[in-house]
Amino acid sequence: MVGQKSDTAHLYDGKTIRSSAPSRKKAAGRMKGSTVIPKDAIPEVHVPSIIESFFGGPIVTKTKFLPPDRVVQTLQMSAAIILTLLSIVTFTVTPVSGTAWFWLSDLMDLPTLGVVVHLFLIGIGFIGGMYGIFQREQRAILISYVALILVTIRFAGSKVEFGIDLLPDGEISQKLLLISYALFLVMYIELTSGVIRFSMLDKSIRTGEVYVMNVKKITSQYYRSLLITPVVAGSVALVTLMINLIIPSIVGLLGSDAAADRLAESVELTSVYGVALGTAVVFMIVASAFAVNLPVRLAQMRENGSK
Amino acid sequence: MAWSRKSAMFASLAVALYLLGLVLRNQQLVTVAVVLLSFLTWAAFRTTNADVSSSGRRMDEDVSAGGVALQNLVALRKLSSARVFEDGEIDVSIRIQNKSNLSKVLEVRDRVPEVMRIKKGANYVLMELGPQRETEIAYTIEAPLRGFYTIGPVCIRIQDTFGLFHNEREIHLYDDFLVFPKMEDIKDALIKSRVPKIFTGAVNIRNPGEGSNFYNLREYVPGDAMKKVNWKATARSGGKLMVNEFERDAVSDIILLVDSRSVSETGPVSRNSLVYSTRAAASLSQYFLSRRDSVGLVVYGDEIVSVDRDTGKKQLYVILTKLAGAMAKGNTPLKVVTNRIMPHINRGSPIIILSPLEEDPTIIEAVRDLRSRNFDVTILSPSSLEFEFDARRLDRTGYELLKTERDILMSELRGLGANVMDWEPDMLLNTALSGARGF
Numbered sequence: 001m002v003g004q005k006s007d008t009a010h011l012y013d014g015k016t017i018r019s020s021a022p023s024r025k026k027a028a029g030r031m032k033g034s035t036v037i038p039k040d041a042i043p044e045v046h047v048p049s050i051i052e053s054f055f056g057g058p059i060v061t062k063t064k065f066l067p068p069d070r071v072v073q074t075l076q077m078s079a080a081i082i083l084t085l086l087s088i089v090t091f092t093v094t095p096v097s098g099t100a101w102f103w104l105s106d107l108m109d110l111p112t113l114g115v116v117v118h119l120f121l122i123g124i125g126f127i128g129g130m131y132g133i134f135q136r137e138q139r140a141i142l143i144s145y146v147a148l149i150l151v152t153i154r155f156a157g158s159k160v161e162f163g164i165d166l167l168p169d170g171e172i173s174q175k176l177l178l179i180s181y182a183l184f185l186v187m188y189i190e191l192t193s194g195v196i197r198f199s200m201l202d203k204s205i206r207t208g209e210v211y212v213m214n215v216k217k218i219t220s221q222y223y224r225s226l227l228i229t230p231v232v233a234g235s236v237a238l239v240t241l242m243i244n245l246i247i248p249s250i251v252g253l254l255g256s257d258a259a260a261d262r263l264a265e266s267v268e269l270t271s272v273y274g275v276a277l278g279t280a281v282v283f284m285i286v287a288s289a290f291a292v293n294l295p296v297r298l299a300q301m302r303e304n305g306s307k
Numbered sequence: 308m309a310w311s312r313k314s315a316m317f318a319s320l321a322v323a324l325y326l327l328g329l330v331l332r333n334q335q336l337v338t339v340a341v342v343l344l345s346f347l348t349w350a351a352f353r354t355t356n357a358d359v360s361s362s363g364r365r366m367d368e369d370v371s372a373g374g375v376a377l378q379n380l381v382a383l384r385k386l387s388s389a390r391v392f393e394d395g396e397i398d399v400s401i402r403i404q405n406k407s408n409l410s411k412v413l414e415v416r417d418r419v420p421e422v423m424r425i426k427k428g429a430n431y432v433l434m435e436l437g438p439q440r441e442t443e444i445a446y447t448i449e450a451p452l453r454g455f456y457t458i459g460p461v462c463i464r465i466q467d468t469f470g471l472f473h474n475e476r477e478i479h480l481y482d483d484f485l486v487f488p489k490m491e492d493i494k495d496a497l498i499k500s501r502v503p504k505i506f507t508g509a510v511n512i513r514n515p516g517e518g519s520n521f522y523n524l525r526e527y528v529p530g531d532a533m534k535k536v537n538w539k540a541t542a543r544s545g546g547k548l549m550v551n552e553f554e555r556d557a558v559s560d561i562i563l564l565v566d567s568r569s570v571s572e573t574g575p576v577s578r579n580s581l582v583y584s585t586r587a588a589a590s591l592s593q594y595f596l597s598r599r600d601s602v603g604l605v606v607y608g609d610e611i612v613s614v615d616r617d618t619g620k621k622q623l624y625v626i627l628t629k630l631a632g633a634m635a636k637g638n639t640p641l642k643v644v645t646n647r648i649m650p651h652i653n654r655g656s657p658i659i660i661l662s663p664l665e666e667d668p669t670i671i672e673a674v675r676d677l678r679s680r681n682f683d684v685t686i687l688s689p690s691s692l693e694f695e696f697d698a699r700r701l702d703r704t705g706y707e708l709l710k711t712e713r714d715i716l717m718s719e720l721r722g723l724g725a726n727v728m729d730w731e732p733d734m735l736l737n738t739a740l741s742g743a744r745g746f
Contacts, residue, residue, distance in 0.1 A: 152335045182342040190469060193313060197470055211429035218435055225468040233345035240341045272332045279341055286348050295352050302409060
């Protein structure tokens with residue numbers, strides 16, 4: 001149509017174009033008889049998968065490591081020991097009843113199939129984990145995490161139930177066993193992550209990308225944290241799980257023994273909802289500590305105090 | 308406090324397991340979630356107290372005054388040189404001082420320009436710094452490309468031992484340095500003024516060389532022209548051939564025109580016309596200034612930047628600084644440049660144009676004007692076609708076609724009386740100049 005703007009004209013509205021116009025000579029030079037695009041003209045483009053697009057990158061990056069140094073070897077051994085303990089504890093604390101595969105095998109009238117699937121999942125968790133730890137293969141480690149968490153997902157009927165009947169019946173010992181299971185799982189996750197992290201750090205040190213002053217002190221600090229943190233996390237978890245004993249004893253201290261007895265026998269407090277209540281109480285205290293900026297204030301107090 | 312990817316994964320796993328545990332009434336899941344949350348909370352609590360036992364050297368109290376501080380951390384940087392030539396090295400040392408009475412585990416990264424290469428040491432250091440202690444980080448960078456650069460800021464990161472949370476701050480400590488274009492040693496006097504300068508100024512040259520004034524007599528050495536032989540003196544000396552030496556003519560004004568239009572950056576970053584032109588201009592300036600000529604520089608791109616003619620070492624640094632800052636921008640035609648500078652330069656002065664001779668329809672007209680006013684024009688043209696062809700951005704047919712067009716243009720310029728040299732990559736400047744002058 002006469003007087004109408006070309007399709008791309010709006011792109012240049014209000015813009016100052018400083019550079020020269022593309023060279024017609026060069027354009028002519030680039031024109032070829034065939035329309036085949038030369039191979040070296042196509043850059044390598046990584047098209048992200050759906051998962052990568054969702055998470056903004058690969059979940060597990062491929063990394064080549066140098067042979068493990070002493071720190072990494074120590075962490076690998078620790079992770080292997082923890083994984084072995086975790087697999088044993090997982091086998092003992094997670095019965096097959098209540099799981100999806102138990103329900104399916106029951107439906108198919110093949111009760112042993114459920115047990116096989118259950119053991120298979122624990123086996124995958126163990127073997128995948130061992131392979132991942134020593135080969136430093138993050139995908140195998142991730143599969144191991146998933147298998148070991150998946151095996152615990154079951155309808156539990158709000159009652160602690162174990163896979164082996166020989167385990168203690170006492171409430172406190174049962175909860176201690178649960179906490180040790182949770183701690184082993186978390187420590188396994190942390191140690192395997194430490195294996196990868198320290199392998200990366202070692203590679204960066206050896207390739208000269210990063211220089212670490214006093215490596216021994218930094219690693220010894222990590223080892224110390226590996227000992228202290230589980231104790232702290234376990235203690236917090238114990239308080240949370242013992243809320244059904246703590247609340248009645250507080251109520252008992254306030255003078256109402258009958259109410260305390262009734263609370264102690266309450267099904268809600270002994271069940272998973274009691275744990276939820278405990279979590280809410282404990283983490284409300286923790287949240288308020290962070291809300292008043294307690295960690296920073298404590299750090300400032302330490303600095304000022306030492307001055 | 309910033310969350311890492313790991314802590315985000317821990318938190319989401321904890322929340323998911325907690326909710327799933329409540330829905331399925333599964334105490335195992337809830338317990339795992341509680342332990343995970345406790346783990347995270349403790350790590351977050353520890354991040355603000357990332358202290359360990361002390362190490363490092365005792366701090367000298369008097370040096371802290373010059374540094375830049377971030378709360379209790381002070382950084383001081385020292386560069387071995389603020390001016391280097393391309394491919395030169397700069398030693399950088401940073402002193403980090405912990406002025407608090409608590410130890411800190413720090414990740415220190417001194418930000419260096421992307422084009423720089425770390426030759427020795429590391430600019431990224433993980434360290435543990437004790438109370439009232441300091442430590443020194445040293446590294447060497449190599450500067451492969453000319454330009455103005457800045458080192459800094461110093462990024463400090465304090466992280467918990469599990470890598471879950473970190474605090475990151477920047478110490479705004481900056482140091483500027485300049486990378487001059489690389490210079491090539493030019494051995495021979497390839498370019499001379501045909502017309503002595505009218506006003507010689509205060510510079511009195513007492514050097515033998517090409518000129519009209521008698522300087523002294525000396526014995527003949529192989530290579531001397533026979534026309535220089537003084538036969539009378541030879542007869543008097545008893546058979547020894549004697550030659551006349553002349554005092555070099557007065558200094559010349561040499562004008563260097565460097566094309567820094569956007570087209571001059573065609574090709575790879577380290578191998579393009581502008582890089583070659585600036586190196587050639589630097590080498591020529593050094594050569595002429597060492598010969599006590601006066602050198603002027605004009606860099607044209609989006610604007611015309613000029614350095615007035617002058618002599619001496621100071622002038623060399625002025626020229627090198629301008630060349631270091633030359634950016635490929637704009638499209639100012641050569642004719643505009645010559646029109647502007649012609650009234651200000653002496654007729655007959657050598658003019659050296661360093662240009663890829665592309666996308667400028669005024670080149671022929673500009674050179675014709677210069678020649679008609681008796682300027683001695685030399686054109687050194689780094690060929691961007693070669694750069695593009697080497698980088699495989701141009702196919703054979705296109706290259707041949709453009710090369711033919713370029714050759715025609717050069718022949719036309721030669722026809723106007725200009726000395727033109729097609730400067731191909733990897734050809735030494737000396738060789739290129741010899742070609743341009745027909746030596």
